[in-house]
Each structure stands twice: as C-alpha cells, then as structure tokens.
Amino acid sequence: MTLDPIKAAFDPVALAVPIFVITIIGEILLGRFRKAKAVYEVRDTATSLGMGLGSQIAGLLTGAAIFGVTLWVYQYRLFTIPMTAIWAWVAVFFLEDLTYYWFHRLSHERRFWWASHVNHHTSQHYNLATALRQTWTGGIAGTWLLWLPLILVGFPPAMVVIQKGISLVYQYWIHTEAIRRFPRWFEAVFNTPSHHRVHHARNPRYLDANYAGILIIWDRMFGTWIPEDDAEPCRYGVVHNLGDFNIFRVAFHEWIAIGKDLAGSRSIREVFGYLFGPPGWSPDGSRDTSATLKAKWRAREAGAVSPATAAETVPLQAAE
C-alpha cells in the first residue's frame, strides 16, 4: 500500500463536520430537556460559529504559503519516514502532541502568539460551539513553524497534517460541561472535559494550566497540570472579557492593543516586552500578568492581604 506523502488522503476535520453539527444540536437538546448541563446564549453561539467559519476562510488565504514552506523544508529532510509504517504513526502521534503542547503553552505565555489564540478563550461559555471559536490569524502569527522540525526529521507533510487534524477533532469533544469526569486512569493519561474546563477558566487559581492536546501527560511532566476543584467552579472567558459579540473585535482586539502599546513604546526593551512578554506585561509592572494574579489570589487565600491594603496596590489594567 502507498500513501501520498505530500497530499493528505483525507482531512479528519472535514470528515468530522457532520459530527460537529449533530453533537452541538444534541448538546443543546440535552440542555433544553435538562438531561445534562449545557448553556447556550444565542449571540455567543453565533460568534463562536462565525469565528469557526471565518477561520476556514483565513486558512484558505494562508494555507498555500504554509504548504509551500512545508514542502520546501521537506526537500531537506534527514530521513524518509514511510507513511505505511505503524511505528511512524505511533511516533508522529506522540511527537505531534508534544509539539502541540509547546505551541499551546507559547500561545498563552507570550503575548504575540496569545494575540492569535485569545479569541478561542473569549466566550464566557464552555460548550461544543466554543470549540469552533478558532483563530483567524494563526497563519500570520507563525506558530505553524513549530511543526516544521517534524518535517525536517522526515515525517511526510501529509502524515503531520492528518495527525494535526486528528488532534483538533479530539479536542473538539472535550469542550463540554455535559461530561463530569472519566475513570481515574483515563483522566491520568488523556485530556478530558474536566482538564480542559480548567484550561478555559479565568479563576486566578486555574490560569495558564492544562495545555494538552490529546495527552495530559505533558502537563504532568512539565508542571502545568491543575486538577478541577469542585469547590471552585470554573468561570469561563478571559480575565478582562470582551465588551460585545463583534467577531472582528474577537479576532483582532489583542493585535490592536499590541499596536497601541507599541506606538507608545519608548525603548527596544519596551517593544520586546509588549510583543514577547507574558500577556499583561508592562514596563512599570502596573498591569497584571497571570503570575501576579495568581500571587494575589494566593495572598487572599492566605488572608495576608486585607481588601483595604490591596485596594491601594491593584493596578488599573489587567492581563487577559
């Protein structure tokens, strides 16, 4: 059997579209008839699905260029890995998932890439429609470069594309409140609705956690795993939620904010800080980052900061 190493034989995401539609309608019906927890606000849903549709169009605009660069790199591959070898699929499964973990972590912890990824977190709801609230600017942000080492090693582009699609489809179904928890062994190995609810939460204790794609083991290995605590329900969205449902604001607000900050920059250090510092970075530390928000939360938990004292120190603007 031969498989084209360049053009993917199938697109897992395209094949999953009917499943997306059926399961979203199913989740709404479960919520409507109180069979499971599911909350849908119409305009929020429209925004999520509109972003998903827009991301398809954005992908068409940048896809050809990304594909071209990928093919160019593939010419210089170190090995030629066969698409028909089972070991190769096992290897690409783990390596792609590891790549995804670092892509995702970078997308949260560095503002330039956060600007592209933030839109996925702007819904204050957590349902299957939220999963489709996808980026329009990922191609421009260049995070796809992180997958090029796999190509350089010799994994065929089609193989990587298929595995990326499988990962995306896997991550779709975990965007739900309808499922509480899986058996302990499954929660220990795989990314699940419970783990990913934490990832979408804006509670300080849950910030910057659970970056996994398919396997949660990476978060456990690299120290970013936080379990869902039933005593503190997840509040979804970003630290500073968006002011309306305008999909262009969803797609571009952080880029605009970066532009405003860069326009007011007074040194190279400030330019780099605003671009590549953590979201919320500011030269004088007057804004909050995830780290400062967590520190304040810990201080409150410890009872070390009284509201009156904290009021004097809380800055005017905070991180996303």
Added chain:
Amino acid sequence: MTETLIRLAVSAMLVAVMIGVAAWARIARPTAPLDETAARDLLAGEFPDMKPDYIWIAGDGAGVIARAGAEALVIYRLGDSWVARSMPWRLALLAPVHRGKVLLKLRDPAAPMARLAVSGVTPWPPQSPAEALAA
C-alpha cells in the same frame, strides 16, 4: 475553487441551523436585574481586592458602577454574562448621558465603551450620597 465555495456555503447554512436551534432552546443563564446584594457579589468576584464604598445600579439592573477609592469599578451585562473594567472615578463622573444611558469610555480595544441605563431614580452622576460626588 467551486468545491471550496460550495463547502463554505454549506458550512454557513449549517451554522445558521445551529444558531436557530440555540435560539429555540432558550438555555442561556438566567440574568435577573441586579439588586445591591447581587451587585456586591459580582463586584467581589470581579474585583476581589477592591472594597467598594459606594454602589450605583443601572436603571434597568443591567450594570453597576462602584466607587473604590479613586477608582470606578464598572460592570455591565453582555448577553447572559458580565463584562468588568475599572476607570478613574473622576472620569466616570464626567461621563455624558445620551438617550437615557451613561456612556463610559473604558480605553480598551476589547471593550471600548460601557452603556448603562439611567433613570429618574438612578440619575448619573449620582446625586447622593454626597461622598460619591467627591472626586
């Protein structure tokens, strides 16, 4: 190209169907108009380190402006959720009222403007208590 356009058109139709089902289901969170207790709960969640010393609730109960020292803590309803920002209290007091709403410029590309309903009972700027007016 034609196949791509057809795929996009079908996707758009499916999106419309899903939005229609969501509208029919009416399963958004319940959002009753704010009273003082609910407003204080919201403020405590959004601004846990701030201690509001004066609270103004919008005429329709869909928002609140609280004073905490020199800061105005602004929360307004968006769909079935809430949006929170802070701004200088002195600027909030100067915010214009237009067509029954106070317009607060939040200086944030993610949420440029808050519009909160005023009424005869809840005018803006607030007429009392006196300390609310002191910038």
